[in-house]
Amino acid sequence: MIAKRGFASDNNSGVSEEVIAKIIEVNKGHVVGYGGDDYTGKVIELIRQKFGGECWPYLVFTGTGANVLSISAATNSINSVVCAETAHIQEDECGAPEKFSGCKLLSVETEDGKLNPELITKHLVGFDFEHHSQPKLISISQPTEMGTIYTVQEIKNIANLAHKHNMFLHVDGARLANAAVELNLPFEAFTKDAGVDILSFGGTKNGLMSAESVIFFRKELTLSFKYIRKQAMQLASKMRYMAAQFDAYFENDLWKKNASHANKMAGLLYEKVKDIPQIKITQKVEANGVFVILPKEIIEPLRNEYFFYDWNTARNEVRWMCSFDTTEEDIEGFVKKLKDLLNGKIK
């Protein structure tokens, strides 16, 4: 157990109190299972409103589940999926996309975790050639796993490329709220309106307990989806408790409050360390993560007090994630510890 808050991951944090309150609120009486209840119905409608009306949301348990189901809905096993080398679907899902969809994943090296048409185009070959997996889906992460954020125009450019080749664009939005507050745009402006076809919309990393969703912006992709969700073991029986989490998420813009705070804390952390000569920030700080190269010898001592993960051990790069519950005191204590270690005051 971690005695104090660390910077390991936004899923190491707990759950917003508003979420617990809403769970308690729905905990009465009997309701139909598997999402047939009125609570879920209301929340689906709420999500639709937040994403521009014309869309089809489905609740699932995990971000990996949301991504894999998105891929499965848009492809079949003869297809390929183009993604960044750092994408969660490529690096962090233990091959679930290949296992469940049967597709080939084609990854692209990128410095900042972002794809662009030029990088993608390398893999858009072999159409109509039966020996070659048929490219069908482009998947980007917003924010990326490197904490960077696509502009609306960048997303539009990729969407246009996808559609030109009769492909779909998927966004892994496990931390979409963090992008929304940074872009200062409504969700729809950089998803539906930018040409995104399918979205993994996350909540767990931003203060929910276990609630994610797949949102389709094209109805034809949903035709078999209720079966796919069930077959993929992502259909909750007591769905009302998942719905309750999203209900709390949107009530009084909890999502915005949480994400803004996490981003702000990352910004504060960045400000406090950016000029330290012995360390090097490796990515723009646009969301709630800070990527930094540290002197090797201080990594373990620092981690012992404030837990965080390595990102690239070969170059001593680590990742510091801020969360909705990170405090200014956390940052100050952490930066002090860091400086003390760098100055050799402690070890």
Place this chain on the structure above:
Amino acid sequence: MIAKRGFASDNNSGVSEEVIAKIIEVNKGHVVGYGGDDYTGKVIELIRQKFGGECWPYLVFTGTGANVLSISAATNSINSVVCAETAHIQEDECGAPEKFSGCKLLSVETEDGKLNPELITKHLVGFDFEHHSQPKLISISQPTEMGTIYTVQEIKNIANLAHKHNMFLHVDGARLANAAVELNLPFEAFTKDAGVDILSFGGTKNGLMSAESVIFFRKELTLSFKYIRKQAMQLASKMRYMAAQFDAYFENDLWKKNASHANKMAGLLYEKVKDIPQIKITQKVEANGVFVILPKEIIEPLRNEYFFYDWNTARNEVRWMCSFDTTEEDIEGFVKKLKDLLNGKIK
């Protein structure tokens, strides 16, 4: 939304207050994700104690998940799995077992949902014959989907048959607590000690929110399991909240209190209707379900007030499930309504 409690399913009920309390209790500070936290560690140890010590439990989201992962751990795609025609894995998981494990499911007709060595033996053929899926797993449900319960000796007989053929025995225990209170035995007596190799141990249907587990009684089956769970999208990031549910489940024997009550309510319902001449009880009432053939014309009017599901529409058979929160008043109101309909007082 159902205005009042019905008899549709034990997953239409809510969550025990003790469970919510425990969720609130763990909701503080940062802890390692994905089950690396101390809460989860403690609960894993707790489950081990309840199942005789030598076993390996893993938490998952759903009963379908627990079943499919159990199959995947014990087989590979060249194998077959023998089960009852009424098994959840055969009827109610949208083909997830075949999709995820690649196995062939071989089902057996049975009157009461129970398998026995004679029924199973029909499918234990073709060993070492490369054209034939190799039988590797027998899967039974305890209690069955028909609300009947295997004796310890019946389970031992099936386990012996399985082991004689170098196969494994899996138990789908989505409602295992209901069997335990009826048998009046500790869990291990009719699982581990009876020769069961893998168990799906459920909690959601007995007052938890969303918490199930796979428990292995053979260590060699667990070697790749942590990867399988992740790949199957059944690994929770904020695992402490799932652990909290099981913690509450075992504290003060909540599982026993809930299951005893549900069974007792089913027994009460059975007593009150068993002598009504116009209806026919079709299965022994050993757990928390009552299966009954009704006059066709009263099914809809009855359902309109107290929701329940059809079981076999061809013969007007329906299923009434009692839950941890079913009250004597619910039963009385329901039986009164039933009798009034049968007597033509109302329609």
Place this chain on the structure above:
Amino acid sequence: MIAKRGFASDNNSGVSEEVIAKIIEVNKGHVVGYGGDDYTGKVIELIRQKFGGECWPYLVFTGTGANVLSISAATNSINSVVCAETAHIQEDECGAPEKFSGCKLLSVETEDGKLNPELITKHLVGFDFEHHSQPKLISISQPTEMGTIYTVQEIKNIANLAHKHNMFLHVDGARLANAAVELNLPFEAFTKDAGVDILSFGGTKNGLMSAESVIFFRKELTLSFKYIRKQAMQLASKMRYMAAQFDAYFENDLWKKNASHANKMAGLLYEKVKDIPQIKITQKVEANGVFVILPKEIIEPLRNEYFFYDWNTARNEVRWMCSFDTTEEDIEGFVKKLKDLLNGKIK
């Protein structure tokens, strides 16, 4: 090696000389691989003509391949396939249909290997219910694995049932030629014209070396099929040699000559043994197989001289298959041996 011809299987026989001749004929020069050559083009056209013109044939290596690809083209993993318990896809393909398509196979007990609407209907449930695999394909074998043959009307009845439920009808025609000569009808009369949607059309069991095909009677099922065939490892690089086999098959109606002979030999065998009191013929002899219950003690001695396979060891039932190269002398020698064993003259 078997010294003389036996009655084990029609794939224990060799290859018609006309087939070898055609292979030699195409063995010159370079041609495009993977079926892009003119030989294959010609043969595809030939097959189309034999099946009523409007159809889409694809060549594959094996009968299992043809069946699995048929299923994969018509379904996705959320679907179920209804078949007889004796179907090759259920019994003899080591679970390839489940592995490759992800579907659930729902089998039906039948005495003579034939399905009918009443038997099938049991499995046509759960439509639109996300917990249940969605029925999408009915698969029958013509002739059946028991050597029985569907009439045109029987096929039409099943096709109508399938289409009424928005399902497809697949025919496993590994021995379709044997059915055609018995029915004395052109292929199309009991496939395309009877409402069949997909056909596995075999050649290997009737004198070819290794050449089977999938024939679609609905174009919409072919849209991704060239990729599916490649991905399923069923695309031959030197396709001309497979095409040559089918070319020989149709030239001078070799298929008819071979199948007629095999059926005739089975009829002769049947005539010669049907009145022997110690044995019992268990199935109508409509194609090239004879199913018979023998006194247990003569099975091994008889098999030692003329190889054949057990069918149902529990009741001492064996299968005798005749082939295109079975001779009257083979039959006579075999029957003599059988009678001698039954009469105790030898042992």
Place this chain on the structure above:
Amino acid sequence: MIAKRGFASDNNSGVSEEVIAKIIEVNKGHVVGYGGDDYTGKVIELIRQKFGGECWPYLVFTGTGANVLSISAATNSINSVVCAETAHIQEDECGAPEKFSGCKLLSVETEDGKLNPELITKHLVGFDFEHHSQPKLISISQPTEMGTIYTVQEIKNIANLAHKHNMFLHVDGARLANAAVELNLPFEAFTKDAGVDILSFGGTKNGLMSAESVIFFRKELTLSFKYIRKQAMQLASKMRYMAAQFDAYFENDLWKKNASHANKMAGLLYEKVKDIPQIKITQKVEANGVFVILPKEIIEPLRNEYFFYDWNTARNEVRWMCSFDTTEEDIEGFVKKLKDLLNGKIK
């Protein structure tokens, strides 16, 4: 149909006459199907002898089949496979490896199609981390798809790396004979003795009709393989005809005669064009392929007379493959045509 021999692929050529002769030779009488016959038994023994005795060969239909089955035997779906970006399993099998094995393929950019420990090491991360596909297999092609050849030492280095990480080494030897004659070594010297664990050993591209094999050098990898081959639709019923092809292949070293000739023709072609200033040879010519960048405007006119494939259209790179039946006249005619086009004599 191609009127004359071209340079498209070694599978555009026909079949050696010795192969046809052997097929005719085995075409008599009945033999047990599916490889239980004496012909196949003899050929399996023959292959073992050619590969150093202690190995386990299985015959299959296609090179894709051999590769996919090799992967399936050595991995399960939680694993990853490291290969070159140009590998057949990555580029030319329509995703069959992912579909059938469920694994993730991790590809590496390489100039000459060859992997080495440094290139591979990038992907050997995340061991024991459940979020990451577990690296289990390295797959190299010998010769590579670029016509280059690994030395024995290079293979040993990769094998050592694999074994150090508890991984296996697979070789895609679709053209292994072309490597053997170039290396002037017995097969075992650069497979079994160099630490290779599994080999796809091809014949079709070197004068056979349709015969490939998977050869295991570790018995533990074969335990379920007969079922895997059947389930993967790669088990021939009339196996004797596939065995006959390999029998011919080894008799009088037909494999060596064919491969030597093809390599020699590629060498001749190389010699005749290497000094032409307007074109650029892009790869070492070590086997039977020549890779060359041509002026764009002559590609189509040249191809119209002698068929060949593009390799990299972005840089006008094409591939010329020589075959066992390529003649010096073919080369001379081709080079003349090429020069005439370059000199503007024709267009």
